[in-house]
Amino acid sequence: MLIDACCTIDNEGDPALSPSGLLRVMDLSGVDRAVVHPPDRCFAFENDEGNTLTTGSAKQHPGRFIAAVTVNPWRRDGYERLQKALDGGGRLAGFSPGLQGFITGCGPLNGLLEKLAKSHPDVPVYIHTGHHSHGAPSQLFLLAGRFPEIRFIMGHSGATDYATDVVPVCRQRPNIYVESSFARPPGFVGRLKAVGWEKGIMGSGWPLNDLAFEWSEMRRLLPAEHAEKVLGGNLAALLGGLA
């Protein structure tokens, strides 16, 4: 099963960002499923709207979309909102420290994850990395050390300027997986050799990236014996299997 771990949908503005637009490009590239993330504004503020969008799309297209949901951890009712979104069909909890204004490993996210680890221990937590002050893999390193029971996905693998941090971080944190979007297939594949193929997760970064091109490059560069895992198997296992 081929799964794209990083696609963003929106119901405002450009129709190309719609769920149906995403399905079209997935079909053209033979991608079976995609994790759909809320748009930036819904990470920052309109959390419920974004969560309804992703979980609703997943319900509307069963077997094609996997909903990522979020909440701004600064909200006093953040955990309740996140719990509602997960109970409504969210399969991953995603956080964007740059957009949501917190430092990974410090502050408001910790309290939220303490509750999440107890109530939804199987839910992977996707952390966007790469933003310069709020997206260092080393910040995720501290967070993953604090919560060894949670499986974290390092969204974008620190791209661009933290690319060199990925290997030493992941070697010491078995609960961190790395996602490829924006990390560029040649660089990402090279780092997987050191991090471990079982930790690699393919994401295209659609619509900012061209899904078809990213998939064709990753297929071209991955060693055949590891492709199945990186192109979907690792993520499916992380999610506890997909029906």
Next chain:
Amino acid sequence: MIVDSHIHWPVGANDDPAAFLNVLDRYGTDRAVVSGWEIFLRPGSVAMWNDRLADFCRRSGGRLVPLATFYLADGEAAVREARRSLEELGARGFKYHPWLQGENIFCETMYEVCRLAGRFQAPILFHDGTPVYSLSSQIAVLAGLFPETIFILGHGGILHFWEEALEAARQYPNIYIALCGQHSWAMQAACDELPAARLLWGSDYVGPGAEEFIAYRRGLFDGLELSPDVRTAILGENPKRLFRLEE
């Protein structure tokens, strides 16, 4: 003609231009505007590295031209080295990497180099898109101070500052953007919103082992929706004009 306007080669590790030209040939690149590599990591003598890069390019049968660099901490000597690079070494401009070189760009030495570059019509290609010395907006501040100098945003803001880079280029006609390191969306936005004459393409290839980056970044460029004229301008006509490749 396809010109790679943002590309590196480690002349310290291999000073045979044939090795580099073989790589360019493999990807259909006709000419390249070359920055060094080791000079940004272990400076030693800046003049020595500039000399080596210039010599490397001289032995390329006219396919390679060099971009020199300087270290601001050298003060007046930096300006002298910049001038020497243009007058004696055939440098077609400068590559400056504030992040790797670890220097704040707002200082009198940089201003003097900018004045010099303006007088010689020698572009300065900056690494951009990385705090705290390499924001696209910081380079825009220089562009405002030195309107006669051409500044190239070597990555057009990369991933997180591409909108800032576009705004910088909108406000300052002496800012050019290299399509090199951004995602497809940002590259297409630059092509849609800026005059085609102010765009370049580059691979940011850094030497042996990184060849796939050329294929990847060429692939990104090939996927853009561009008219044939614009494509030709970005890949060939613009760098030819900007770096005086016909001389």
